[in-house]
Amino acid sequence: MAIHCPGCGAIHAYDVGSCLLCGADFDLPAPTGGTVLAVTRVDAPSIDHEEVPYWTALIETDSGQAIVKLESPAQVGDELSFGSSADESRAVVGLAGTGIMACGLAELLLKRGHRVIMWGRSDASVSKARAKVLDRLSRTMDEDELDTAAAAFNDTTNLTDFADCDIVVEAVAEDMAVKQAVLPGIEAAMRANTVLATNTSGLSLEDMAESLTRPEQFGALHFFNPPIRMKLVETAVCSKTSQETSAFLDTFAVSLGRVPIRVAATPAFAVNRALMPLLNEAVRELEDGVASAEDIDAAVRLGLNHPMGPLALCDLIGIDVVVNIMDNLVDRTGDESYAPRPLLRTMIEDGRLGRKTGTGFYDHSRR
Amino acid sequence: MGKTKFGPTVKTLVQLMHEAIGDALRDADLRAEDIQAFVVANFLGGPNNAQLHLNSVVAGLMPGLNLPSWRVEAACASGGVAMHQAILSLDAYDPILVVGVEHMSGVPGLEITRNIGMAGDVGLDQAAGLTFPANYAIVAQSHMQAYGTTTDDFDNVSHKNHRNARLNPKAHFHHKKVEMSDVQAGVTVAAPLRLFDCCPISDGAAAAIVSRSRTDGRSVRVLGSAVSSDVISLSQRAEKTTFAAARDAGARAYRQAGVSPGEIDLAEVHDCFTIAELVAMEDLGFAEPGRATARVRAGDTTLTGPLPINTGGGLKAGGHAIGATGVGQVYELVTQLRGEAGERQVARTGLGLSHNVGGVGGTCAVHIFGGER
Numbered sequence: 001m002a003i004h005c006p007g008c009g010a011i012h013a014y015d016v017g018s019c020l021l022c023g024a025d026f027d028l029p030a031p032t033g034g035t036v037l038a039v040t041r042v043d044a045p046s047i048d049h050e051e052v053p054y055w056t057a058l059i060e061t062d063s064g065q066a067i068v069k070l071e072s073p074a075q076v077g078d079e080l081s082f083g084s085s086a087d088e089s090r091a092v093v094g095l096a097g098t099g100i101m102a103c104g105l106a107e108l109l110l111k112r113g114h115r116v117i118m119w120g121r122s123d124a125s126v127s128k129a130r131a132k133v134l135d136r137l138s139r140t141m142d143e144d145e146l147d148t149a150a151a152a153f154n155d156t157t158n159l160t161d162f163a164d165c166d167i168v169v170e171a172v173a174e175d176m177a178v179k180q181a182v183l184p185g186i187e188a189a190m191r192a193n194t195v196l197a198t199n200t201s202g203l204s205l206e207d208m209a210e211s212l213t214r215p216e217q218f219g220a221l222h223f224f225n226p227p228i229r230m231k232l233v234e235t236a237v238c239s240k241t242s243q244e245t246s247a248f249l250d251t252f253a254v255s256l257g258r259v260p261i262r263v264a265a266t267p268a269f270a271v272n273r274a275l276m277p278l279l280n281e282a283v284r285e286l287e288d289g290v291a292s293a294e295d296i297d298a299a300v301r302l303g304l305n306h307p308m309g310p311l312a313l314c315d316l317i318g319i320d321v322v323v324n325i326m327d328n329l330v331d332r333t334g335d336e337s338y339a340p341r342p343l344l345r346t347m348i349e350d351g352r353l354g355r356k357t358g359t360g361f362y363d364h365s366r367r
Numbered sequence: 368m369g370k371t372k373f374g375p376t377v378k379t380l381v382q383l384m385h386e387a388i389g390d391a392l393r394d395a396d397l398r399a400e401d402i403q404a405f406v407v408a409n410f411l412g413g414p415n416n417a418q419l420h421l422n423s424v425v426a427g428l429m430p431g432l433n434l435p436s437w438r439v440e441a442a443c444a445s446g447g448v449a450m451h452q453a454i455l456s457l458d459a460y461d462p463i464l465v466v467g468v469e470h471m472s473g474v475p476g477l478e479i480t481r482n483i484g485m486a487g488d489v490g491l492d493q494a495a496g497l498t499f500p501a502n503y504a505i506v507a508q509s510h511m512q513a514y515g516t517t518t519d520d521f522d523n524v525s526h527k528n529h530r531n532a533r534l535n536p537k538a539h540f541h542h543k544k545v546e547m548s549d550v551q552a553g554v555t556v557a558a559p560l561r562l563f564d565c566c567p568i569s570d571g572a573a574a575a576i577v578s579r580s581r582t583d584g585r586s587v588r589v590l591g592s593a594v595s596s597d598v599i600s601l602s603q604r605a606e607k608t609t610f611a612a613a614r615d616a617g618a619r620a621y622r623q624a625g626v627s628p629g630e631i632d633l634a635e636v637h638d639c640f641t642i643a644e645l646v647a648m649e650d651l652g653f654a655e656p657g658r659a660t661a662r663v664r665a666g667d668t669t670l671t672g673p674l675p676i677n678t679g680g681g682l683k684a685g686g687h688a689i690g691a692t693g694v695g696q697v698y699e700l701v702t703q704l705r706g707e708a709g710e711r712q713v714a715r716t717g718l719g720l721s722h723n724v725g726g727v728g729g730t731c732a733v734h735i736f737g738g739e740r
Contacts, residue, residue, distance in 0.1 A: 010430040016385035020392065020399045020428050111377065140472040142376045143542055229475070 001028050003064040011064070031068070033081035034061035039074050091252070094119065094161075094168030096186055098129035101199055102171040104227040106133045110149040111140070111228065112256060117154045117161055119186075126155040162189040167252060169221055171199040174324065179203065180211045187212050195245050195252075197221040201325065202268035204332065205238035215240035219249045222269060223258070233258040236265045267332040268325055276326050276338060282310035283341040286361075293361045311361040315354035319347045368394055370698040373571035373686025374539040375472035380409075380416055383572035384468045385428055387691075391464065391574035395582050402576070404435040404460035408449035408467035409690035410442055414482040415474050425466060435460060442486035443639060446573070446693020447594070447723030447732025453577050454592045462578035467691035470570045479568060483689075486726035491600040500565055500640065502601060502727040504557035507642040509607035511559065514657030518559055521641035522550045523663045525563045525683055528638060531670065532680025534711035535699075539569050539686030564641040566681075571688030573695040587701045590718070591620030591735035599729040608657075610728030613650035617722070620733040621652075624718075628652030631674065632715040632737070633703055635696035637724040638681040647722050648676070651733070675713045678703055693723035693732060704737050 002013035007024025018025050039057040042049070055070040059080060074080065093109050095102045098120035109116045110133070118133075120126035130153065137149050154161065162168050168190055172182050179198065187196055196218050198208060209215035219237045224230035233253040237246045253260035263269045268276060285296050297309020314322050322344065329338035347353070347360065354360035369390025371383050378386070384407075392399060407421045418424065422436035439449040446467035453463040471479055483499045484492070492502065510516045529545035532538035545563070553562030577589065595615035601607055621627060628651060636647035648659035653674060662668060668676040679685045679699040682692060700719035702708045718737040724730065 012427075012430065014381045014385070014427055016382050016428065018385075018389070020385065020389055021431070138375070140375045140377060142372060142374050145377050 001031050001061070001064060001066045003028060029063050031059070031061045031063075031066045031082065033079065034059035034066065036074050036076050036078045036080060037065070039070075039076060039078075041073065090114075091166040091255075092117065092164050094165035094186070094190075095171060096162075096168060096182060097171035097173075097199075098125040099171065099173070100225060101223060101227070103129050103133050103136070104225055105169060105171060105199070105223060106153065107136045108223075108227040108256060110137060110153055113152075115152045115154070115164075117156060117165055119156050119159055119162065121157065123157060126157060130155045159185045159189045162186055163191060165190060165194060167195045167197065167248075169197050169199055174201060174203065174321070176203055176207055179208055183208060184211050184213075187214060193217075195219070195248055197249060199223055201272050202266075203328065204267075205236060205265040209238045209240055216242040217245050219245055220265070220269075221249055221253060224271070227258075231257075231259045232271070233260045234263050234269045234271060235260045236263050236269060238265055267329050272325055273329065276322070276329060279310045279314050279322060280326065280338070280341055280344075283314070283343050286311065287341060287343050314344075315360035315362055315364065317354070318356055319344055319353045319360055323348060368573075368575050368698045368701050370537055370573040370691075370695055371571045372537045372539075372541075373569045373688050373691070373695065374567075376570045378470075378570070380412065380418060380421070380468055380470050380572075381424055381428065383470065383570065383691075384425060384466050384574075387468070387572035387574040388425075388428065388464065388466055391466075391576055395462075395576045397462070397576060397582065399429045399432065402429075402432070402434060402462060402464045404453075404456065405464040405466065406436065406449045406453050406456075407438045408440075408445040408465065408694060409438060410440060410445050410469060411471065411482050411485070411689065412468075414485065415479070416470055421468070440690075441730045441732075442725035443637065443687070443689050444594075444693060444723045444725030444730040444732050445690045446695065446697075447721065447734065448693070448725075448730065450575065450577070450693060450697060450734060451592050451594045451732050453575075454589055457577065457579050461580070462576050464574060464576050465694055466572060466574040467688075467694035468572040469688040469690040469692075471568045471689070472570050486729070488600045491602050497601075498557065499727075500557040500560055503640040503642055504560045505601055506607055506646065506727065507559050507564075507640070510642060510645065510657075513608050514660070516642075516645065516657070516660055518561070520645065520660040520663065521560075521564050522547065523660075524638065524641040524644045525550045527663070527669055528644075528677050528681040528683040528685070529563075531678055531711060532684035534670075534709070535679040535685060538680040538684055539567050540680065540684045545684070560640055560642070563683075566639045566683050566687040569686035569688040571686060571691045571695065573688075573691045573698050575694055575697055575701075585705050587704050587736050589734065589736055590624035590626070591622075591733070593617075593619035593623065593734075594730065594732045595619070596730050597728055599726060601727060608649075609646060610650055610724065610731060612728050612731040613647065613722065613724060613733070616731045616733040617651045620720070620735050624735040626718060626735065630718055631720045631735075632717045633675045633678060633700070633713050634720040634722065635679070635681070635699050636676055636722040637692075637696075637731075638677055638683045639687060639724070641683065643724065644676065644681065644683075647724070651720065651722060670711055670713055678708065678711050678713060693721070696721040696723060697734065697736070700736055 002011050005019045007022035015028050037058045041053050043053050045052045092115045095118045219241045222234035235249040250260040293311045300309045323340045326340040352359045355364045358365040369387040371386045412418045422438045441448040449465050453465045526547050532540045550563040593616040595612040597612040638644035645659040648654045649656050704716045721734045723732045
């Protein structure tokens with residue numbers, strides 16, 4: 001977005017607040033739409049723009065020019081409208097939970113200037129989570145920025161504090177009973193016109209919605225760990241979710257700089273359903289003596305260009321969590337081929353749950 | 368002169384440069400239209416920020432001026448080399464703006480370590496895992512073997528620089544009180560270097576305006592400006608405890624200024640690691656080879672000593688926003704020579720020297736400032 005300087009008329013496109021030429025202050029508005037001045041269809045893909053063709057247009061808006069990427073053809077003279085994401089970017093966001101995902105989401109939201117209200121069961125858990133989030137932020141913020149973030153970060157053990165929220169994301173333990181126990185309380189505290197989203201990685205939305213009185217304002221926003229780096233958000237709706245809520249889930253994800261992929265509310269959604277059989281098969285390779293754990297991981301990393309091998313990833317996620325997702329897939333699909341390999345069960349019995357216990361497929365105690 | 372606070376920030380490359388340039392213009396009482404050319408110093412804009420062609424980005428902060436401009440990259444010496452190029456270019460353009468910038472926070476640890484390692488040779492060093500700390504660890508180990516230097520000597524440098532940073536509001540660790548016990552308790556990064564032997568990953572920008580004519584009584588004279596280079600990898604060198612590029616650039620800067628090392632009143636030296644400050648003192652003639660440790664132990668390099676070094680905290684505690692560092696060193700010296708350094712002001716402000724190293728001594732820029740006003 002480029003504007004004319006209110007002082008000297010120079011064209012400014014950087015969000016730097018003031019003009020070095022004349023000293024005038026300025027703000028860059030977010031474009032909401034404009035007229036196409038020039039447009040090109042791009043057929044050669046590049047990193048971050050693998051899908052072709054796409055269209056890139058130079059547009060004239062009310063306040064200046066901007067360059068925008070389009071998924072469909074446009075012609076010179078077309079009027080485009082994007083809708084403002086300003087409302088979403090000011091949203092007060094509630095987070096239920098104090099675990100890894102809740103903390104990661106708080107980091108992402110605070111970094112993007114949102115006010116965050118984090119709820120946890122105990123003073124100890126919320127204060128620990130708060131310290132963790134602020135420590136993470138201190139690695140990329142100066143003292144003033146950190147003070148601003150800390151002031152925008154409210155923690156509470158009282159669900160009624162969610163009354164201030166425009167959206168609440170539930171990120172408690174990945175366990176239906178736990179979720180069903182906490183969701184009605186969150187909903188009761190929220191204002192009537194706000195959205196409640198679960199960060200489930202693929203439990204039944206219908207079962208969760210049963211515990212709610214306003215299921216039309218309920219859906220799934222499944223972020224990936226760590227949210228500040230992982231671009232994907234799987235969005236999903238239940239049978240009662242309204243059109244408005246459904247659209248909001250995607251808009252909100254986009255406003256956070258993420259890429260939403262709409263998935264049917266099926267077990268484990270798209271990513272984990274593809275991942276779990278891969279992890280399970282790697283465990284079977286180990287059971288069958290195909291190669292050592294190190295070599296199976298190296299083979300997948302070097303042969304498939306995965307950033308991390310499947311067994312190392314099991315250790316990172318936690319063996320118990322992996323087994324839980326696989327069991328859930330079997331329960332909900334009836335397909336026994338998703339069943340976790342015996343070695344995974346043995347590891348749980350032995351307390352070898354991965355990084356969190358210091359040992360899994362690898363020994364993590366050295367660091 | 369202008370300088371942002373060094374340290375992590377959500378501000379972007381362009382926002383940091385805007386702040387430093389605006390401060391420099393106001394400090395010099397010049398308008399952007401007065402500038403005739405500018406030089407941008409930056410190391411890792413490509414790998415860290417996917418942003419190269421930074422001179423054109425800066426042009427966007429001064430739209431319509433269409434000034435001659437270019438970007439300089441010489442690893443951690445980018446800023447010092449940019450200062451040198453600007454000074455050399457004063458025949459063609461006057462005045463010239465120099466802006467150094469780096470944004471490194473938020474890049475995942477593995478990536479940032481690899482990226483900084485690009486200051487070493489891709490085949491000779493990087494392929495063997497000789498990261499940036501590992502390079503200086505070899506220098507430290509060699510210095511210990513040759514001269515009996517100990518980790519206590521490193522701790523003295525670190526603790527002094529952290530104390531200075533407490534008096535510098537623009538220092539990365541201005542807000543962090545660091546005791547000697549903290550320094551000693553640092554975890555190993557690359558043996559024998561521990562956490563408090565290493566400079567932090569910083570964001571920041573600094574800007575300077577150089578000219579043949581002085582704008583007011585606060586202008587500080589450039590008496591010497593020299594850049595020298597050397598082979599990039601320690602494996603290509605006979606000596607591991609001294610940098611030939613630093614000795615050479617120092618000698619030429621002293622010759623230009625017509626002064627000797629003993630006449631320097633204060634210095635900003637490139638302490639990316641504590642060992643580097645000791646090596647710098649020896650390369651610049653402030654101590655005989657292997658004897659810098661004695662001067663540090665005697666307190667000679669503290670704010671009240673005969674040769675204060677790294678008065679703003681150095682790279683160690685002031686921060687190392689790589690492309691900005693060489694310009695930031697000049698900012699600190701000029702602030703001291705003007706008598707505007709507040710709580711950390713040193714007494715003798717006749718001659719100041721800056722020493723900015725790229726990689727493990729592959730490039731070195733030395734500048735000498737001061738003299739009669």
